[in-house]
C-alpha cells in the first residue's frame with residue numbers, strides 16, 4: 001500500500017471505528033498523518049516526512065523515540081518472559097523498586113508498579129485514605145491527574161468532570177500556588193494534599209518558591225499526607241530528577257508514569273513510605289493489585305530508562321537545553337508581543353501562552369508545516385506545550401526556534417489578512 005492509500009485507510013477507520021470528531025480536529029491542525037517511525041527527537045510519518053517532536057508524548061519521550069538501549073533490554077526480556085505469571089518472585093520488579101527507593105527523596109521506600117498515570121493516582125488516593133482513616137483530599141484548581149473516576153475527582157477542570165458526575169466525594173480544590181488558600185483548606189479531616197509540583201496540563205504553571213514547602217508543613221501540622229504527582233514533571237523533565245528536588249521537599253507518596261517507561265513501555269508507579277505501606281499492605285498484601293502491573297517487560301523498561309537518565313545526566317541536559325530553548329522562544333515573543341503573552345518553563349518543560357486559542361491553533365498548524373510537532377495543554381487551550389525529548393540535539397533546538405519564528409510570521413500574516 002502506498003503512503004497516500006495507507007493514510008486514507010487509517011483516516012477512514014478513525015472515521016468509522018475510532019473517533020470521528022477527533023479525526024476532524026486532527027485534520028484542522030494538519031495532524032491527519034500516520035506516525036510511522038521515530039528515533040531521538042525525530043518522528044517520521046508514513047510519507048517519510050520528518051518532524052522534530054516537541055510534544056514528546058506529554059513527557060513520555062524523554063529518552064526519545066525507540067531508544068535503542070531500552071528497546072534492546074525490553075526485547076531480551078520479551079523473548080524470555082514478557083509478562084509476570086504472578087506466581088513466583090519478579091526480579092525486574094524488585095530491581096526497579098530498589099532503584100526507585102534509592103533515587104526518590106526523603107523516606108520514600110516501597111513501590112507499587114502499575115500501568116499508567118491515572119492508575120497510579122487511583123492507588124495514591126486509596127493509600128492516603130487507608131493511611132489516615134480520613135477521606136478529604138485537597139487538590140488544585142486546573143490540576144490534571146488523569147481521567148479515571150478517582151483521578152478525575154482530584155483533577156481541576158470541569159469540562160472533563162461534569163458529564164460524569166457524581167464523582168468521588170471529599171475533594172476540595174484550591175487555587176494553585178496559593179499557600180494561604182491551602183492553609184485555610186487543610187484541617188484535621190484532611191487525608192492528603194495532592195499537587196503537581198508544576199502544573200502541566202494547566203499550561204506549565206510554576207508555583208512561587210516555597211509553595212511545596214508550605215504544603216509539606218501544612219500536611220505535617222494536620223497529620224495529613226503530601227502526595228506529589230510527578231507523572232509529568234518527574235525524571236529529569238524540569239532539570240532535576242524530580243521537580244520537588246527544586247525545593248528539597250519530599251512527599252509521603254509520589255506518583256510516576258510517562259517517561260518511566262523509557263518511551264517504550266506503558267508503566268506507572270506509586271512510591272510511598274513505610275508508614276503508608278504498613279497501613280495498606282501489612283494485613284492484606286493483596287488489598288491493592290493489578291494483573292498487568294509490575295510486569296517484567298515494563299519494569300525492565302523502567303530500570304533501563306532510569307539507568308540511562310543517571311549515566312547520561314539527563315537532568316543537567318534538560319536544564320542546559322531548556323535554558324537555550326526558553327531564551328530562543330522569548331526572543332520570538334519579543335517580536336510578536338500581541339500574539340504571545342508569555343514564555344515560561346523549567347528545564348525542557350516549557351509553555352508558550354498565546355493571546356487567544358485560535359491564534360495558537362494557527363501557529364500549531366504552521367509549525368507542523370515547518371516540521372515541528374507541538375500541541376496545546378489539555379486544561380488550557382491558550383498554552384502551547386514545548387516538551388521535546390531530553391535527548392534533542394542543539395542543532396534540532398536551533399531548527400525548532402527557526403520554525404517558531406517562521407510560524408509566528410506566517411500566523412501574523414494570516415491575521416493581517418483577516419483584519
Ligand SMILES: *Cc1c(COP(=O)(O)O)cnc(C)c1O
Pocket residue numbers: 058116117118119121144145146147196200201229230231232233257258
Ligand atoms: C498525564 C498525567 C496523568 C495521567 O496519566 P495517564 O497515563 O494519561 O493516565 C496524571 N498526572 C499528571 C500530572 C499527568 O501529566
